[in-house]
Amino acid sequence: MDLSSLPTAAGLLAPAATAQRWQPGLGREGVRVLHSEIFAHGDDGAGVAAALALALDDLRYQQEAGAGGVAEEKPVLWVQDERSLKKTGRPYRPGLPPALRHRIIHVAARGAQDALFALEEGLRCRDLAFVIGEVAGNPRELGLTASRRLSLAAEKHGVPLFLVRHDAARDLGSARMRWQVRSAPSPRGCWNPAAPGAPSWHAELFRARAHPPGEWILRNDRETLVAERPAAAIQTAAPDHGDLVPAAGAGSLAAG
Amino acid sequence: MAIWCPRLALDRWRQAEGCARGQGADADPLALITETAHGPRIAAVNDAGQAGGAAPGMMLADARTLCPHLRALPADPAGDLAFLERLALWARRWGPWAAMDAPDGLLVDVTAVAHLFGGEERLLADAHARFAAQGLAARAAIAPTAGAAWALARYGPDSAIIAPGEDVAEQLAPLPVASLRLDADVLLVLRRLGIKRVGDMAGLATGEGGRDAVQRRFRNRRSPAANPLVRLDQLAGRVPEPLLPVVAAEPALVQRRLLDPIRHRPLLDQVLADLAADLVRVLEARGEGVRRLELALWRVDGDVAVRRLELAASTRDGAHICRLFAARLDDVEAGFGIEMARLMATWAEPLALAQADLDAAAEVHGTSLAACIDRLTVRLGPHAVRRPVPRGSHLPERAQGWAEPLAPEPPSQHLLAFHTRPLKLLDTPERILVTYAAPDGQPRQFTWRGCLREVARAEGPERIAPEWWREKGSARLRDYYRVEDGEGRRYWIFRAGLAGDGRGADRHGAMPDWFLHGLFA
Numbered sequence: 001m002d003l004s005s006l007p008t009a010a011g012l013l014a015p016a017a018t019a020q021r022w023q024p025g026l027g028r029e030g031v032r033v034l035h036s037e038i039f040a041h042g043d044d045g046a047g048v049a050a051a052l053a054l055a056l057d058d059l060r061y062q063q064e065a066g067a068g069g070v071a072e073e074k075p076v077l078w079v080q081d082e083r084s085l086k087k088t089g090r091p092y093r094p095g096l097p098p099a100l101r102h103r104i105i106h107v108a109a110r111g112a113q114d115a116l117f118a119l120e121e122g123l124r125c126r127d128l129a130f131v132i133g134e135v136a137g138n139p140r141e142l143g144l145t146a147s148r149r150l151s152l153a154a155e156k157h158g159v160p161l162f163l164v165r166h167d168a169a170r171d172l173g174s175a176r177m178r179w180q181v182r183s184a185p186s187p188r189g190c191w192n193p194a195a196p197g198a199p200s201w202h203a204e205l206f207r208a209r210a211h212p213p214g215e216w217i218l219r220n221d222r223e224t225l226v227a228e229r230p231a232a233a234i235q236t237a238a239p240d241h242g243d244l245v246p247a248a249g250a251g252s253l254a255a256g
Numbered sequence: 257m258a259i260w261c262p263r264l265a266l267d268r269w270r271q272a273e274g275c276a277r278g279q280g281a282d283a284d285p286l287a288l289i290t291e292t293a294h295g296p297r298i299a300a301v302n303d304a305g306q307a308g309g310a311a312p313g314m315m316l317a318d319a320r321t322l323c324p325h326l327r328a329l330p331a332d333p334a335g336d337l338a339f340l341e342r343l344a345l346w347a348r349r350w351g352p353w354a355a356m357d358a359p360d361g362l363l364v365d366v367t368a369v370a371h372l373f374g375g376e377e378r379l380l381a382d383a384h385a386r387f388a389a390q391g392l393a394a395r396a397a398i399a400p401t402a403g404a405a406w407a408l409a410r411y412g413p414d415s416a417i418i419a420p421g422e423d424v425a426e427q428l429a430p431l432p433v434a435s436l437r438l439d440a441d442v443l444l445v446l447r448r449l450g451i452k453r454v455g456d457m458a459g460l461a462t463g464e465g466g467r468d469a470v471q472r473r474f475r476n477r478r479s480p481a482a483n484p485l486v487r488l489d490q491l492a493g494r495v496p497e498p499l500l501p502v503v504a505a506e507p508a509l510v511q512r513r514l515l516d517p518i519r520h521r522p523l524l525d526q527v528l529a530d531l532a533a534d535l536v537r538v539l540e541a542r543g544e545g546v547r548r549l550e551l552a553l554w555r556v557d558g559d560v561a562v563r564r565l566e567l568a569a570s571t572r573d574g575a576h577i578c579r580l581f582a583a584r585l586d587d588v589e590a591g592f593g594i595e596m597a598r599l600m601a602t603w604a605e606p607l608a609l610a611q612a613d614l615d616a617a618a619e620v621h622g623t624s625l626a627a628c629i630d631r632l633t634v635r636l637g638p639h640a641v642r643r644p645v646p647r648g649s650h651l652p653e654r655a656q657g658w659a660e661p662l663a664p665e666p667p668s669q670h671l672l673a674f675h676t677r678p679l680k681l682l683d684t685p686e687r688i689l690v691t692y693a694a695p696d697g698q699p700r701q702f703t704w705r706g707c708l709r710e711v712a713r714a715e716g717p718e719r720i721a722p723e724w725w726r727e728k729g730s731a732r733l734r735d736y737y738r739v740e741d742g743e744g745r746r747y748w749i750f751r752a753g754l755a756g757d758g759r760g761a762d763r764h765g766a767m768p769d770w771f772l773h774g775l776f777a
Contacts, residue, residue, distance in 0.1 A: 043704070043705060043707070045746065046744075085683075089683065090683065092656060092679060092680055092774060093644040094646070106643060107636065108636075110636070121623070127628070128628070183743060186744060194713055196739070199746065199776065
């Protein structure tokens with residue numbers, strides 16, 4: 001592994017002010033995050049939606065930073081294990097973001113082991129824009145070692161991985177960013193105030209290497225990802241994770 | 257050309273004993289026996305035994321009463337077959353290919369070959385002489401078809417030849433019907449019908465209505481050996497008769513003669529590495545991998561050291577072979593030096609060519625998309641890796657099809673932009689319990705997966721009618737609602753049918769069911 005790509009201790013400590021100002025949608029500060037884990041409830045479409053929004057935001061930033069903004073349309077690998085497929089359904093092309101509709105390659109894996117194999121093969125592939133994984137629960141195969149393998153594969157080949165964990169406890173993992181995401185009440189639309197508005201998600205970054213934890217309300221504003229601090233009322237209210245997310249065992253080595 | 261060795265088993269035994277016919281051990285009555293369910297039965301018997309009254313097919317006990325001094329030895333059918341196989345390979349001296357005609361015959365293709373031996377008579381004489389020199393009794397015959405040659409060799413005159421222009425059926429007419437190569441039960445049927453000669457059979461088959469009668473009697477016999485009409489046609493060359501020639505499989509063998517005898521281990525390792533590289537090249541050309549290896553080292557004084565090696569799986573890896581042999585070469589006594597080394601693959605298995613450094617290259621540069629999909633498909637099955645493609649239907653679940661991952665996008669009509677569709681769709685809509693103010697109004701509350709949810713906002717209905725051209729007339733329309741619950745979770749739910757539409761399972765005015773079909777972003 002290239003040591004120069006790692007953040008130095010000084011780099012982590014000194015620009016605390018810039019780190020405080022960071023929020024999703026502002027792009028990269030320091031190292032590009034190539035392995036994110038998004039914890040979400042299985043009855044909620046917010047986890048996958050937020051993962052797609054983060055992935056598209058990362059892609060957009062890469063294209064702006066890349067050569068002249070030439071849009072290279074690489075396919076996207078979407079891996080689901082059987083339980084998450086049963087629980088949350090299949091990706092539905094007409095409802096996907098328009099930029100991704102024609103680029104999805106869907107893999108229906110039987111168990112977590114096959115899903116991990118597919119994720120790793122996807123990360124090794126140079127022709128993929130990013131890989132989305134959905135794994136339900138805390139399968140035994142997805143331990144710290146497997147998580148670390150995924151991290152290393154993603155960082156070696158530069159393919160970002162967004163792993164959505166449905167109904168999972170915050171077990172050990174080596175993801176560089178770990179989020180807890182749930183749906184947030186949508187803003188009122190200007191045409192029909194009684195209808196559900198533009199999707200928005202409450203995202204809590206509880207572990208990250210280079211950033212302090214924080215909570216945001218994420219929204220897609222046309223092309224860009226917009227993050228706002230949640231209102232004081234929402235912040236004080238106890239976050240509703242259901243009874244599936246215990247408070248203990250929420251540590252991460254990635255937090256280092 | 258058909259060759260028949262009528263006494264193959266006995267000739268083999270005599271070769272093993274090293275005695276001529278009727279002399280030495282063969283002078284006494286002898287029978288080769290096989291064990292059957294009813295006791296030992298005679299498979300072959302020599303001249304002295306035949307003179308004493310024993311005959312093949314007899315029980316040994318019966319034969320002993322006739323010929324008390326009969327000596328019994330076990331027959332060796334497997335050995336006879338192997339011998340016949342070698343004989344078939346040897347018989348390729350008279351033609352491009354030879355086929356076995358178990359248990360005691362050979363068929364050699366001598367088409368356009370006879371002139372090399374000076375004509376067909378000289379060819380037959382040569383075959384008889386060669387077999388006699390081997391100590392084998394043989395009868396040979398040449399005919400345009402394999403069946404005719406077979407019949408002549410067994411039942412025809414000595415050294416019979418049917419030239420291509422002659423009428424096969426006419427020449428064979430006086431032969432017994434057994435020369436048609438039929439099963440014993442069919443022969444029994446023919447004998448009871450009074451058909452004794454090939455000519456009788458041929459006359460019946462060509463006569464008015466006769467062929468139909470024979471055809472009817474044997475209509476459910478597909479095997480040529482059970483159907484005399486098929487055999488007759490094969491004899492005359494009217495239907496093809498495929499034969500399976502014997503092909504020799506030479507083991508892969510490489511050897512090196514050394515200019516200077518070697519006495520030291522590092523040099524031997526070098527020689528072995530060269531041999532292994534040669535062998536790998538030979539095996540690669542054949543598409544085989546080696547399972548068992550034999551390394552023979554000839555010393556100057558004529559001694560041979562042999563080391564054998566067996567592998568768990570067929571391989572073609574030279575370095576691997578060298579590594580395995582290295583441990584076995586420590587105790588080789590070189591003496592005055594080794595002057596020749598030979599490596600032979602005594603057991604090889606088919607092994608497809610493989611690209612060796614694919615993994616290493618993928619490790620550095622990443623795999624291509626096609627390689628990635630191949631790996632996924634091989635492990636997960638062809639139906640696990642697919643891409644969603646649009647389909648021409650307004651029903652939500654039919655509007656999306658699944659295609660091969662690298663297939664081109666099918667042409668399609670665009671979805672109307674004002675239809676909002678969910679991010680994910682459940683494979684089967686899940687039933688929910690809904691509270692509503694009016695039966696055809698908006699939902700107020702719903703229970704899904706045992707959890708009660710308030711509907712904070714709702715939009716709808718979007719009415720989607722069934723596809724009447726595919727579905728039954730009782731299919732119900734669906735009213736879709738986009739709803740958001742109190743915590744902001746957005747769902748796509750629908751009511752299947754209308755109250756009082758008289759369709760569906762409940763025809764008598766029960767309330768329509770509600771289902772949850774998709775999850776919005």
